[in-house]
Amino acid sequence: MSQIDYGQYTVLKYQPSDTGNLIVGILYVVLSLWFFVAAFLSRAKWTLVLPIGAAASAVGFFCRIPLTRYDMSLGLYIVQQMFVVISPAAFFAFNYALFGRWIQTIDPRFSGTGHSSSYASTLPRSDVELASSLAGHDSDKHQYDPMGAQPSGGLMQKSRFSFIPPRLVTRAFVCSDIVTFIVQVAAGGIQATGVQDLVNVGDKLFLAGVAAQGASYVLFSVLITYALVQLVRGRQGSFSSLPAASKKFVIAIALSSLMIIIRSVYRIIEFAQGNDGYLVSQEKYLFGLDAAPLIIAISVWISAHHHHKIASVDDSLIGDADRSGSDRGDADAGQCGGVDEQPQVASRQTPPIAGLFFFPALLSREVHDRVLAQVSDCGYFSLDADEDERGSDDTETTGLGDGKDAYDRSPRNQAMLFARLLPCNAVGQADADNKAGTGYDSAEADDPAADAQACSGLPRWAVELIQHLRQTLMAVADDQLPLDVKQLVFPTSGMLSRQLILNLYRGGEGLASHVDLVNRFADGILLCSFGPSGCGTVMELTHASGKVHQLFLPSGSVLLLSREARYEWKHGIPARSIDLVRSADDPGHVEAIARSIRLSITIRSMLPGADIVGE
Ligand SMILES: O=C(O)CCC(=O)C(=O)O
Numbered sequence: 001m002s003q004i005d006y007g008q009y010t011v012l013k014y015q016p017s018d019t020g021n022l023i024v025g026i027l028y029v030v031l032s033l034w035f036f037v038a039a040f041l042s043r044a045k046w047t048l049v050l051p052i053g054a055a056a057s058a059v060g061f062f063c064r065i066p067l068t069r070y071d072m073s074l075g076l077y078i079v080q081q082m083f084v085v086i087s088p089a090a091f092f093a094f095n096y097a098l099f100g101r102w103i104q105t106i107d108p109r110f111s112g113t114g115h116s117s118s119y120a121s122t123l124p125r126s127d128v129e130l131a132s133s134l135a136g137h138d139s140d141k142h143q144y145d146p147m148g149a150q151p152s153g154g155l156m157q158k159s160r161f162s163f164i165p166p167r168l169v170t171r172a173f174v175c176s177d178i179v180t181f182i183v184q185v186a187a188g189g190i191q192a193t194g195v196q197d198l199v200n201v202g203d204k205l206f207l208a209g210v211a212a213q214g215a216s217y218v219l220f221s222v223l224i225t226y227a228l229v230q231l232v233r234g235r236q237g238s239f240s241s242l243p244a245a246s247k248k249f250v251i252a253i254a255l256s257s258l259m260i261i262i263r264s265v266y267r268i269i270e271f272a273q274g275n276d277g278y279l280v281s282q283e284k285y286l287f288g289l290d291a292a293p294l295i296i297a298i299s300v301w302i303s304a305h306h307h308h309k310i311a312s313v314d315d316s317l318i319g320d321a322d323r324s325g326s327d328r329g330d331a332d333a334g335q336c337g338g339v340d341e342q343p344q345v346a347s348r349q350t351p352p353i354a355g356l357f358f359f360p361a362l363l364s365r366e367v368h369d370r371v372l373a374q375v376s377d378c379g380y381f382s383l384d385a386d387e388d389e390r391g392s393d394d395t396e397t398t399g400l401g402d403g404k405d406a407y408d409r410s411p412r413n414q415a416m417l418f419a420r421l422l423p424c425n426a427v428g429q430a431d432a433d434n435k436a437g438t439g440y441d442s443a444e445a446d447d448p449a450a451d452a453q454a455c456s457g458l459p460r461w462a463v464e465l466i467q468h469l470r471q472t473l474m475a476v477a478d479d480q481l482p483l484d485v486k487q488l489v490f491p492t493s494g495m496l497s498r499q500l501i502l503n504l505y506r507g508g509e510g511l512a513s514h515v516d517l518v519n520r521f522a523d524g525i526l527l528c529s530f531g532p533s534g535c536g537t538v539m540e541l542t543h544a545s546g547k548v549h550q551l552f553l554p555s556g557s558v559l560l561l562s563r564e565a566r567y568e569w570k571h572g573i574p575a576r577s578i579d580l581v582r583s584a585d586d587p588g589h590v591e592a593i594a595r596s597i598r599l600s601i602t603i604r605s606m607l608p609g610a611d612i613v614g615e
C-alpha cells in the first residue's frame with residue numbers, strides 16, 4: 001500500500017481563515033465555560049456532555065488556524081477533522097437526554113418524588129371502563145404507584161407524550177449517537193494511517209456515520225413533534241395556552257433540532273460529494289452550515305442553564321430522572337408535574353372569592369349514580385374511540401354542541417341542552433307535585449306534566465336534577481348560602497330559560513380558562529361534578545390581579561359561581577393526569593389524585609333573548 005501523498009490529498013481547497021476559526025473557537029470556549037459552570041451548579045453530571053462537546057469543537061477550530069493549504073501537517077488535519085466533525089455528537093446526545101427527561105417531567109406518571117401520601121386515586125381508564133362508570137358503577141381502583149412495578153416504573157414506562165417509552169428514547173438515541181460517533185472515530189483513525197487506499201474507506205465511513213447520525217436525529221424530531229401535538233391537544237389545541245416553561249422548552253428544542261438537521265444535511269452532502277465536491281471547496285460553508293447552526297443549536301440552552309434558574313432546572317428540566325430514591329417529602333410534591341405542569345397543591349376548602357360557594361358533597365351517591373345512568377342512557381357521548389361521532393336521536397332537544405361556544409370542545413366530549421322559555425314555576429310545580437317530600441327518589445313517579453315538560457324543553461333527567469338542586473340548595477342555611485344568591489339561581493318569578501352543558505373529560509384533559517359568556521348567560525352558574533367516588537379534578541380560578549386558587553372538585557360536588565366569582569374570575573381546568581390535593585383531614589398532607597373519567601354538568605340561565613342568538 002502506498003503512503004499518502006500529502007500534497008495531492010490535501011482536502012483543504014482554501015487557506016483556512018485565521019480570524020474565522022479563531023472566532024468560532026472562542027465562541028465554543030465561551031459556551032463551554034458557560035455550560036461547565038451550569039453543569040457544576042446543577043450538579044447534573046450528564047449535562048457535562050455539552051461543555052465537553054463545545055470544548056472539543058473549540059480544539060478542532062483552533063487546530064485549523066496553523067493549517068496551511070500546501071504545507072500542512074496531516075496529523076493536525078486529522079485532529080481538527082475529528083474534533084470538528086465528531087464532537088457535535090455530544091450536542092445530539094444532550095438533546096436526546098434532555099428530551100427524555102423533559103417527557104418524564106411533563107408526564108406526572110414519572111414523578112416518583114417519594115410522596116408518602118396514600119394514593120387514594122385511580123388511573124385514567126379505558127373507554128370500556130368509562131362506559132361502565134357512566135352507567136353508575138365504580139370500577140376498581142388502582143393504587144397509583146409512580147415508581148413501583150411495571151407499568152409505572154422502569155425503562156418501558158410509557159407516556160402519552162411519546163410513542164417510544166421516554167427512558168428508552170434517551171437510551172436508544174444516545175446509543176445510536178455513540179455508535180455513529182465510534183464509526184466516525186474509526187473513519188478518522190483509518191484516515192490517520194495515511195494509507196491512500198484506506199483514506200477513501202475512511203471517507204465513506206465518515207459519510208455513513210454522519211448519515212446515520214442525521215437519520216436518527218430526523219426520527220427524533222418526529223418524536224418531538226408528536227410530544228408537542230399531544231401537549232397542545234391536552235390544552236384545547238392551543239400552543240399559547242401552554243405553560244411558559246413548556247413553550248420555552250419546545251421552541252428551544254425545535255430551533256436546536258432545526259439547526260442540527262441543517263448541519264447534518266450539509267455534512268451528508270459534503271461527504272457524499274467527496275474530496276472534489278463543491279461544499280468542501282470553500283470554508284464559508286463550514287462556518288455557515290456547520291459552525292453557525294451548531295453554535296445556535298447549543299446556545300438555545302443558555303437560558304435554561306442560567307444560574308438563577310438552576311434550582312428549578314435541576315429538579316425539572318434537566319433533573320436526574322432517577323428520583324425514586326429521593327426522600328423528599330410531601331412539601332416537594334408540587335414538582336410532580338415538572339416543568340410543564342408544576343401544579344400547585346389544590347385545596348378542598350372554599351377559596352376566599354366573593355360569590356363563590358362550594359358544596360363538596362351536595363349530591364348523594366345515589367343521586368349522582370342516578371344522573372349518570374340517565375345521562376348514559378341518552379347516549380350524548382360516543383365512548384368508543386373507533387365509533388363515529390353520533391348525536392342523540394332527539395336532536396331537537398338535546399343537540400350536540402356546535403363548538404361555537406366560548407371555548408372549543410369537540411362534540412365527542414361536549415353536549416349542550418337548551419330549554420326554551422322554561423317557566424321556572426314549571427320546575428317549582430313539579431317540585432310541589434312531589435308531595436312525598438323524599439325529593440329525587442319519588443320524582444320519577446309518573447308525572448305527565450313533567451314528561452311533557454321534558455319533551456318540549458329539557459330532557460326529564462335534567463329537569464329532575466335542577467329540581468333536586470333547587471331543593472337541596474334552598475335547604476342550605478342562609479349563612480352558608482345567602483338568600484339573595486339562592487334566589488339568583490332559583491328565582492321564584494319571571495321566565496327563565498335554562499341551558500346545560502355536559503363536558504366529558506377523559507384522563508388528563510382540561511378546559512381553557514374562561515368567563516362564561518357574559519352577554520348570553522345570566523348570573524348564578526352551577527357546576528356539578530360526576531365520576532368515580534373519591535376522584536375529581538382541579539379547577540383553577542384566576543383573577544386579573546394574578547391571584548390564583550386551585551380548588552379540587554370531587555365527584556358529587558356542586559360549585560356555585562355568582563357575582564364576582566362569575567364575572568371577575570376566570571375558571572378552567574388545567575390539563576394534567578394527576579392533581580395534588582391537600583388532604584381534608586390533615587392539611588399538612590398532600591394526596592396525588594390521578595384523574596379519571598369526569599362528567600361535569602354546568603347549569604346556567606340564558607339572558608332574555610339570548611336563547612335566540614346563535615341558533
Ligand atoms: O367542567 C367543569 O367543571 C367546568 C365547565 C365550565 O366551566 C363550563 O362549561 O363553562
Ligand SMILES: [Fe+2]
Nearest residue numbers: 514515516571
Ligand atoms: Fe365555565
